[in-house]
Amino acid sequence: MNAPIGIRGAAYYLPPATKSVADVFRDEDIPDEPLATSVDFRRDIGIERVHVADAEEPWELGLEAARRAVDDAGIDPAEIELVLDFTSIPEDFVAPTWSAAGIVQHQLGATEAFATAVNTGGCASYHVALKTACAWLSAAPHRKTALLFAGDKTPEKNKTYYPITVTCDGGSAVVLQKECDERQILSVDVRTVGDLHDVWYVPGPSRQPPGQPFPADTLHMRSDMQRFNDNVITINLFMFRRVMKAAMKRAGVKAADIACYVYPTFSTWDQRSFCEGLRIPPERVYTDGLARHGHLQENDMVMNYVDAVEAGAIRSGDLVMVTTNGAGFTWGAGVIRH
Numbered sequence: 001m002n003a004p005i006g007i008r009g010a011a012y013y014l015p016p017a018t019k020s021v022a023d024v025f026r027d028e029d030i031p032d033e034p035l036a037t038s039v040d041f042r043r044d045i046g047i048e049r050v051h052v053a054d055a056e057e058p059w060e061l062g063l064e065a066a067r068r069a070v071d072d073a074g075i076d077p078a079e080i081e082l083v084l085d086f087t088s089i090p091e092d093f094v095a096p097t098w099s100a101a102g103i104v105q106h107q108l109g110a111t112e113a114f115a116t117a118v119n120t121g122g123c124a125s126y127h128v129a130l131k132t133a134c135a136w137l138s139a140a141p142h143r144k145t146a147l148l149f150a151g152d153k154t155p156e157k158n159k160t161y162y163p164i165t166v167t168c169d170g171g172s173a174v175v176l177q178k179e180c181d182e183r184q185i186l187s188v189d190v191r192t193v194g195d196l197h198d199v200w201y202v203p204g205p206s207r208q209p210p211g212q213p214f215p216a217d218t219l220h221m222r223s224d225m226q227r228f229n230d231n232v233i234t235i236n237l238f239m240f241r242r243v244m245k246a247a248m249k250r251a252g253v254k255a256a257d258i259a260c261y262v263y264p265t266f267s268t269w270d271q272r273s274f275c276e277g278l279r280i281p282p283e284r285v286y287t288d289g290l291a292r293h294g295h296l297q298e299n300d301m302v303m304n305y306v307d308a309v310e311a312g313a314i315r316s317g318d319l320v321m322v323t324t325n326g327a328g329f330t331w332g333a334g335v336i337r338h
Contacts, residue, residue: 308320
């Protein structure tokens with residue numbers, strides 16, 4: 001039987017500067033027509049402000065979160081054997097030839113670690129990283145400690161991911177360790193629907209015709225709204241139900257046992273759809289930071305978990321469902337015994 005793996009430390013970092021969503025909408029091109037789901041994006045977004053990184057680079061956001069998580073874990077960085085970057089949209093250099101994992105390993109002094117990245121799950125990249133790290137730790141008896149981190153700095157005038165959310169800059173990190181008595185990871189399930197791989201995407205310079213310069217917005221998120229409404233919305237709740245049921249079955253628990261759901265801070269309309277569609281009481285879904293910071297992409301899972309613990313929404317011994325979807329198109333769910 002494999003040794004249990006738990007979250008030894010967890011932390012996040014938000015840069016101090018903020019920008020109101022009203023100003024974001026003023027500066028960006030936002031469609032005015034109602035969505036096919038009869039949602040008014042501006043009215044139902046539920047976000048008031050987002051944090052904005054000025055001079056800080058994305059890797060620096062992830063590094064600060066990693067330092068805080070290592071401090072929370074109370075370990076020496078030299079104990080870390082795996083540094084895994086789960087940033088969904090790496091922006092320092094073009095992926096996959098570069099990852100912030102290397103520079104974070106160096107800056108932390110994690111001299112014994114292997115550094116790499118997983119980032120194809122979109123906002124569910126955290127679940128992909130959890131599953132990967134747990135498998136890596138379980139594969140050899142001598143492996144004990146892993147650091148997972150992410151850092152996001154959305155390009156200028158690209159904070160609005162219509163019709164879902166407005167994004168925030170920042171980073172998050174967790175330290176996983178074998179034989180950890182608290183915050184044990186009981187199961188993780190991840191599913192993908194490959195046909196939807198290009199509903200949301202960043203085109204990049206390679207999509208430009210030969211010999212033509214590429215504009216800055218080549219690095220901005222693009223979306224196919226027709227396919228989003230016709231293909232993503234129609235299966236979204238089904239896929240959430242599928243990954244959550246699979247995670248609970250593997251953990252040997254039932255929905256009635258779940259004390260708290262950690263869910264991404266997308267928007268008020270998305271939260272309402274999740275709770276109503278899956279018949280989950282809203283008071284059991286922790287997304288209290290929506291108004292004050294918006295959506296921190298894959299970092300939502302760590303940030304909302306940490307905040308829920310600090311707010312008393314998660315207590316010792318509680319079963320927690322950490323679940324999200326991500327452009328890729330990926331759905332993830334994990335069961336944690338706090």
